Amino acid sequence: QDKLASANAAARDGQLTKPPGSLGRLEELAIWYRGWRGGDRAEIVAPQIIVFAGNHGIAARGVSAFPVEVTAQMVMNFQLGGAAINQIARCMGATLDVVPLELDRPTRDFTTGPAMEEPDLVAALRAGWEAVSSESDLLVVGEMGIGNTTSAAALACALLGGAPSDWTGRGTGVDDAGLALKANVVEAGVARHGGAGDGLEMLRRLGGRELAGMAGAIARARSLRIPVILDGFICCAAALCLERTESGALDHAVAGHRSAENGHARLLQALGKTPLLALDLRLGEASGAAMAIALLQGALACHVGMATFAEAGVSDA
């Protein structure tokens, strides 16, 4: 963080034509954003959304309401512009990049061994790292991957403790039997891998390529001073792996929304993040975080564009 940029932003905020603090969270966001961007770079004109896709060995266990082919089909839908995230990206003036990660080579079923070997993890982290444009001024990451709420639940359970049922939810819409099965799969995965290493090692053992892609992109954004909006449960589980490897690794990130997936509220609390939106979304593909782009744009537009009391000739309190 650029302490001078933060201090300048806070000073400017105090002079704008509004009662002090009356823009609430928008004021905090503007000051935080300027601190991370540094210098005078304050407007958001080039937001980038990246959706990573991957397939999961555990999908064969029947943990999802949808068949595994849907991952590739939805990637095609993203590429042709027909998914929710395409529409939201257009609304927000954001670029959208779709990064499918070896969809015809699913990860290993983590109840039988580590989801990924080290070269696979490194390749996915690198794909995430390389997907971030240095020209972006805001990054949103999201995912598509049938079975990945189960992977995310296993990561949260292994890294944060609690019962498997605390972290498992209905995902795209499993029934009660599917939910019980998910909890069993999470339990078996955590029993096999829990405590075997730090956040990145858990990401390798219980995660997936799209989760690693998101983690790589979030880390890259930090090095480029690009603030990040985190999406839902799976994105936050990937982010948790970074935070548990290096405390403070998510200081350049805000939580875009609280999803309807069971476990997300608890995960946000563990990350110390207060979500900007809570609209009961549970779609993934970066949709919730992308909706929050408008809030950051609005916050910065006010910060940059408003007149001061002196400029406008308005009497101060």
Add this chain to the structure above:
Amino acid sequence: QDKLASANAAARDGQLTKPPGSLGRLEELAIWYRGWRGGDRAEIVAPQIIVFAGNHGIAARGVSAFPVEVTAQMVMNFQLGGAAINQIARCMGATLDVVPLELDRPTRDFTTGPAMEEPDLVAALRAGWEAVSSESDLLVVGEMGIGNTTSAAALACALLGGAPSDWTGRGTGVDDAGLALKANVVEAGVARHGGAGDGLEMLRRLGGRELAGMAGAIARARSLRIPVILDGFICCAAALCLERTESGALDHAVAGHRSAENGHARLLQALGKTPLLALDLRLGEASGAAMAIALLQGALACHVGMATFAEAGVSDA
């Protein structure tokens, strides 16, 4: 509401490439919006924001942290483009109209008599009615008026009951003594006027011109089938006067946000409205509701632009 348009929207929603219900509140918003617009009118391309301004006799009692001149000074700031709402309107692609209502003729101090005579009320309602453009496809109304949180608190207290302190808050930032004074003024106003008539009569006795302007605009939007986003405490108090005059008068309106002003959460509950945002704003001037324009735009963009399962060749659950 156009029941056929609602039914068509709900049917389309069920075919879009997402798990059923996974866009949460965005799906409800899209179906609600299409029901009110009717026919096939579904995209939001012409949102209109109107900020009404008025002055209050009770301001002379010292109920605000700011001097009464600030109402006119802020109107000038709106007209020159320097206020928060100007920046947010630009971000959202919305037109902004500013309607000052006889700023040099404040309402009467409502502790000494009705705030307005009938011709004043009618003129302000009419100004609101006439300010709505028939070309708009979404309306946001807001206000500026030193002293108007006290007026809004008196309206809420008179129409909904409870103690004056349930409804009074710090507004633009009064201290504890100012807060106690506000509660006293509210108590005196309610003692004088409470129970003397319906919502519109209370609006005349305890309200103000900018509140009547908002009420007139909300009613006009209904007749033009233009959905409305309600702003904060004062806007909702004006809306309450309509609802208490004619039950269901706000069915074409959603709550844009829950402000930090004490009493707004309770008022929203009384109106049966769940806010879209809760970012601790307490600025007024339509700022919170205007931020929520992006959420409605995103909801409709998804509804209109997404591919169906059949179109995209994606396997259904």
